[in-house]
Amino acid sequence: MSISQVPAAKIGVQPALIxxxxxxxxMYFTWAxxxxxxxxxxxxxxxxxxxxxxxxxxxxxxxxxxxxxxxxYQEYARSKIRRFLAxxxxxxxxxxxxxxxxxxxxxxxxxxxxxxxxEKISSADVLNADAKNIEVALLE
Ligand SMILES: [Zn+2]
Numbered sequence: 001m002s003i004s005q006v007p008a009a010k011i012g013v014q015p016a017l018i019x020x021x022x023x024x025x026x027m028y029f030t031w032a033x034x035x036x037x038x039x040x041x042x043x044x045x046x047x048x049x050x051x052x053x054x055x056x057x058x059x060x061x062x063x064x065x066x067x068x069x070x071x072x073y074q075e076y077a078r079s080k081i082r083r084f085l086a087x088x089x090x091x092x093x094x095x096x097x098x099x100x101x102x103x104x105x106x107x108x109x110x111x112x113x114x115x116x117x118x119e120k121i122s123s124a125d126v127l128n129a130d131a132k133n134i135e136v137a138l139l140e
Contacts, residue, residue, distance in 0.1 A: 001089055001139055001140065002139075002140055003048065003089070003092045003137050003138065003139050003140075004137075004138055004140065005135040005136070005137060005138075006135060006136065006138045007131065007132050007133065007134065007135055007136075008028070008131040008132075008134050008135070008136045009131035009132045011034070011035060011036045011049055011051075011136070011138060012030055012031060012033070012034030012035055012036060013028055013029070013030055013034065013036065013038075013049060013131065013136055014028070014029045014030070014031075014128055014129075014131050015027070015028055015128075015129040015131055015134045015136075016028075016029060016126045016127055016128045016129055017127040017129060018111075018117065018121060018125055018126060018127070019124075019125040019126075019127060020125065021111065021115075022127075024111040024112065024113050024115060025111060025112035025113065026112065026129060026134070027108070027109065027111060027117060027126075028047055028103070028109055028136070029105070029108070029126070030103070030104055030105050031105050032105045034104075034105065035051050035052070035053065036049040036050060036051055036052065036138070037049070037050060037052045037058070037102065037103060037104045038050070038101075038102070038103030038104070038109060039084070039088050039099040039101070039102065039103070040099065040100065040101035040103055040109045040110060041091040041093065041094060041096060041098060041099055041100075042096070042098040042099065042100040042101070043091065043094050043096040043098050044091060044093050044094040044096070045109070045110050045111070045112050045113070045114050046092070046093040046094070046112075046137065047103060047109055047136065047137070048088060048091070048092070048099070048137050048138075048139050049136055049137065049138050049139065050084075050138075050139045051138075051140070054140070055084065057080060057083050057084045057087060058080065058084055060080070062076065063076075081102045084102065085099045085100060085101075085102060086099075088139075089139070092137055093137075
């Protein structure tokens with residue numbers, strides 16, 4: 001595995017400031033069709049982005065004994081995310097092994113200072129930054 005810095009736009013990640021929270025730094029968003037999902041570090045809140053189709057855990061086939069839906073499937077999905085986070089390498093920014101947040105288009109990261117994104121954010125409060133000129137960490 002290697003970690004490189006790539007422009008956010010290249011991997012379908014949109015950095016944005018949130019109106020009223022500009023001093024908390026950039027929040028990062030993805031779309032349902034973005035190729036990557038993220039793992040956020042519990043210690044420094046950095047996000048490591050990963051191509052989910054190339055990740056052995058996220059792209060694994062569902063075992064036959066796991067149902068297609070319902071509680072059994074949900075437990076399987078949760079355990080897959082736990083295994084994904086546990087398999088992350090050391091954080092490239094702080095060196096800790098403590099990735100705790102799965103990030104995708106419906107599970108948002110924390111701000112760089114560790115605060116949660118409030119529930120009341122509307123799209124008008126999302127101030128997109130230039131995704132071509134902001135680099136993010138990609139694990140390959
Ligand atoms: Zn870290």
